[in-house]
Amino acid sequence: MTTDLTPPSSPVLTDALEQLAEAVDLLGLGEGVRRTLAQPRREVTVSIPLRRDDGSVEVLTGHRVQHNLTRGPAKGGVRFSADVTLDEVRALAMWMTWKCALVDVPYGGGKGGVRFDPTQYSRAEVERATRRYTSEIAPLIGPDRDIPAPDLGTDEQVMAWMMDTYSTGAGHTELGVVTGKPLALGGSLGRQTATSRGVTHVALAALASRGIAARGSRAAVQGFGKVGRYTARFLDEAGVRVIAVSDQHGAVVDGAGLDVPALEAHVDATGSVVGFACSEPLQAKDDLLTLPVDLLVPAAVEGVIHADNADRVLARVVVEGANGPTTRQADAILADRGVLVVPDILANAGGVVVSYFEWVQANQAFWWSEAEVEERLATRMSLAWDRTTEVAAKHDVSLRSAATGLAVGAVAEAHRLRGLYP
DSSP: OOOSSOOOSSHHHHHHHHHHHHHHHHHTOOHHHHHHHHSOSEEEEEEEEEEOTTSOEEEEEEEEEEOOOTTSSEEEEEEEETTOOHHHHHHHHHHHHHHHHHTTOSOEEEEEEEESOGGGSOHHHHHHHHHHHHHHHTTTOBTTTEEEEEOTTOOHHHHHHHHHHHHHHHTSOOGGGOSSOOGGGTOOTTOTTHHHHHHHHHHHHHHHHTTOOSTTOEEEEEOOSTTHHHHHHHHHHTTOEEEEEEETTEEEEOTTOOOHHHHHHHHHHHSSSTTOTTSEEOSSGGGGGGSSOSEEEEOSOTTOBOTTTGGGOOOSEEEOOSSSOBOHHHHHHHHHTTOEEEOHHHHTTHHHHHHHHHHHHHHHTOOOOHHHHHHHHHHHHHHHHHHHHHHHHHHTOOHHHHHHHHHHHHHHHHHHHHOOOO
16 A cells, blocks of 8 residues: 555554555545545644743744545544554544545544643643644634634643634634634534544444343443443433543442442542542453443544454444544454444544534524434434444444445545545
8 A cells, every 4th residue: 555645653643544545445436536535635844932931932833734625624632642653633634534425524633632631730721822823724724614622631622722812813703713612602502522422323333233231231431531431321311321430540440330429520520530439440441342242432542452452342332432543453363253343433423514514603603402402413314323234234344344335435525526626
């Protein structure tokens, strides 16, 4: 396989490019299409001078990548993390293109990030970094160009600062420049929990497809942040016994099922799942991935299921709440063992679906009820699940191959219809 990109230094980008190549081969689209879709349409790396509270100046690095703009403006989150790299952002932007196409949202894929750990900075410092980053990428973003959203290390307050910074430069308020905003600034009801709602919808469908009743089944959720926390809550409400959860500090387990509401209260009080009284600690937090459960939801970071641990994953169904949590080598191992893997571009698409709803509402200055948002989200996720499983069964391929093939095919068709300029 060849690309016009610098050879990727990140295994995440390598996986993304190989998934694209596989889909292009499956669809018979040709090398020209593959090379076109492998290249980001536009990307920028910016310097972010940050005045610290003590008066010193630190220089951070930020990125914004617009992978594809054929089906509409770029859409994708902004993450603040010490692990951010340009290759990671490229891969995540590509996956956003496929995710949007799969759930028929009229966007292309984008992603952004700043390389720093916001937990090690004051809130005032995070605000200054956010505003400077926004001002640096402002020529690229906009409600009709590129619409950021929250991701790892960012939240609705960060989106409010981004919206305000962009609007100040534009000279008027632009509610639609970002999504995931506070309700008071044009956010959408249901947006905070949308990704988790989507994960839960497809997780229950995946369990049913394997003949596993939700009520009484056992699940483990890796990550207890924006996605994992609400996924654990919604699974618990559906009757699934969530027996283990983890966060960056550790993991806890209770074979009879964790008291999820009590666990949430503990996390609110202490900042971590560690020390939850009604549970036992796991010796190593990654042991959660190999517990004997029906359902495993990796909802933390990429690459956690890999060649060295995939043969020890005992779950019958893996639903990817995070982006890229399963490497290609692990995918092959799990497939050989008969484990059903629901890929990220399907499983966690609920966030971009409701981001789209928020964008539509902001552009119309007309807001929907939470019931309307949830109903429309459920419909989108169900349709995407049905289309993906139908293609997987028809061509005897994995759900990941089916989902990526559907998405790549939709983007390639949009390219064909628009033509090549000039």
